Amino acid sequence: MIQKYEFNDTTQLSPHFNAKEFRCKCGNEHEFSVFDELVQKLEQLYAALNCSKIIVTSGFRCPAHDKAVKGSGTGQHTLGNAADICCYGQDGQPISSKVVCCKAQDIGFRGIANITAAYQYTHVDVRPNGKWYGDEVHGNSTVTDDFYKYFGGEDMKGIDVSVHNGNIDWGKVKADGIDFAILRAGYGRLASQKDEKFEQNYAGAKAVGLPIGAYWYSYAMTPEEAEQEADVFLSVIKGKQFEMPVYFDLEEKKQFDLGKKQVSDIMRAFLKKVESAGYFVGLYGSASSLTTHTADDIKSWYTIWLAHWVDQTNYSGAYGIWQHSEKGKVAGINGNVDLDICYKDFPTTIKSKGLNGWGNAPVPVQVADAPKTESTVTATIKIGNDTYKGTFVKE
Ligand SMILES: [Zn+2]
Numbered sequence: 001m002i003q004k005y006e007f008n009d010t011t012q013l014s015p016h017f018n019a020k021e022f023r024c025k026c027g028n029e030h031e032f033s034v035f036d037e038l039v040q041k042l043e044q045l046y047a048a049l050n051c052s053k054i055i056v057t058s059g060f061r062c063p064a065h066d067k068a069v070k071g072s073g074t075g076q077h078t079l080g081n082a083a084d085i086c087c088y089g090q091d092g093q094p095i096s097s098k099v100v101c102c103k104a105q106d107i108g109f110r111g112i113a114n115i116t117a118a119y120q121y122t123h124v125d126v127r128p129n130g131k132w133y134g135d136e137v138h139g140n141s142t143v144t145d146d147f148y149k150y151f152g153g154e155d156m157k158g159i160d161v162s163v164h165n166g167n168i169d170w171g172k173v174k175a176d177g178i179d180f181a182i183l184r185a186g187y188g189r190l191a192s193q194k195d196e197k198f199e200q201n202y203a204g205a206k207a208v209g210l211p212i213g214a215y216w217y218s219y220a221m222t223p224e225e226a227e228q229e230a231d232v233f234l235s236v237i238k239g240k241q242f243e244m245p246v247y248f249d250l251e252e253k254k255q256f257d258l259g260k261k262q263v264s265d266i267m268r269a270f271l272k273k274v275e276s277a278g279y280f281v282g283l284y285g286s287a288s289s290l291t292t293h294t295a296d297d298i299k300s301w302y303t304i305w306l307a308h309w310v311d312q313t314n315y316s317g318a319y320g321i322w323q324h325s326e327k328g329k330v331a332g333i334n335g336n337v338d339l340d341i342c343y344k345d346f347p348t349t350i351k352s353k354g355l356n357g358w359g360n361a362p363v364p365v366q367v368a369d370a371p372k373t374e375s376t377v378t379a380t381i382k383i384g385n386d387t388y389k390g391t392f393v394k395e
């Protein structure tokens with residue numbers, strides 16, 4: 001329903017939005033309209049993005065003001081259906097419009113557009129019919145059916161490599177359609193156990209502009225040993241910049257033999273230490289180890305890199321990257337290489353938050369979305385001769 005308000009009305013419309021935020025900014029003190037569905041959806045967006053505040057830079061516009069700001073004079077702002085907003089995260093920084101567009105799409109706004117080249121301001125509206133998914137940096141037309149695809153946060157193809165992959169021709173790798181790489185930085189508790197090809201791979205991938213992350217392979221049997229591994233890992237990656245998360249890789253049988261509680265304590269010790277140092281850190285694990293040996297608080301807080309070498313995974317938890325094969329063939333690499341798919345726009349999040357060497361990040365930081373904000377995917381899964389359909393949570 002459209003609601004009408006006098007210019008001086010300061011009714012609190014919802015927990016985070018007041019009527020006066022939507023009034024026209026033309027300078028004439030006239031009445032204005034706000035569609036109540038717009039406010040409801042803005043509240044949903046506020047929760048989904050875990051905002052500290054949302055500033056409405058433009059709400060209702062009279063036809064004259066709409067024309068003055070280069071609108072048509074009859075657009076959604078003149079009907080009370082639209083708001084231009086800037087969303088702020090818990091760190092006080094603006095959330096990228098790329099992320100806002102994706103969440104606004106999930107929530108069901110019918111008009112959504114990035115407004116500025118800096119990707120800080122977003123137009124959202126609840127137009128009565130039709131759909132407009134725009135990016136005003138590239139004109140006024142609809143640019144996509146799916147912002148996740150448009151902004152490249154979905155279906156990025158990647159590889160993960162170590163000394164075992166030998167010398168890599170990174171130019172050929174990129175030309176073969178690889179969008180990112182996760183590099184083994186090393187293993188264990190000694191600085192001498194830095195991966196022998198880590199520096200070479202880091203320099204090679206950077207030289208061709210591939211987004212990269214890193215991982216550390218663990219042999220820790222106690223939380224104290226995991227902290228020592230974290231210290232060595234931090235010293236190895238110091239001064240470097242990563243567009244993708246950095247990961248803790250725990251997969252030794254003797255570690256799993258310690259049981260779920262001890263394994264989870266070891267994971268938390270490493271992850272907390274690296275997180276506190278300003279890194280977007282996550283956990284690598286197989287579908288079974290994530291299910292049987294990883295406590296829920298770890299999976300809901302840290303981003304997951306799922307290892308499951310099947311055509312379609314039936315892992316039901318959330319994950320940001322899926323390692324789906326260990327037998328990939330990629331130009332520029334001799335032999336088999338691990339293949340990964342990334343479902344999130346990690347580079348935008350990591351750079352905007354100043355993590356992974358991109359700035360001085362406030363600590364501690366929340367590095368993964370809570371499961372409630374994650375979208376689901378519907379997939380058909382084959383196990384042996386059985387086929388079944390299911391809905392799975394996806395980060
Ligand atoms: Zn006006």
Ligand SMILES: [Zn+2]
Binds near residue numbers: 058077082084123
């Ligand atoms: Zn607008």
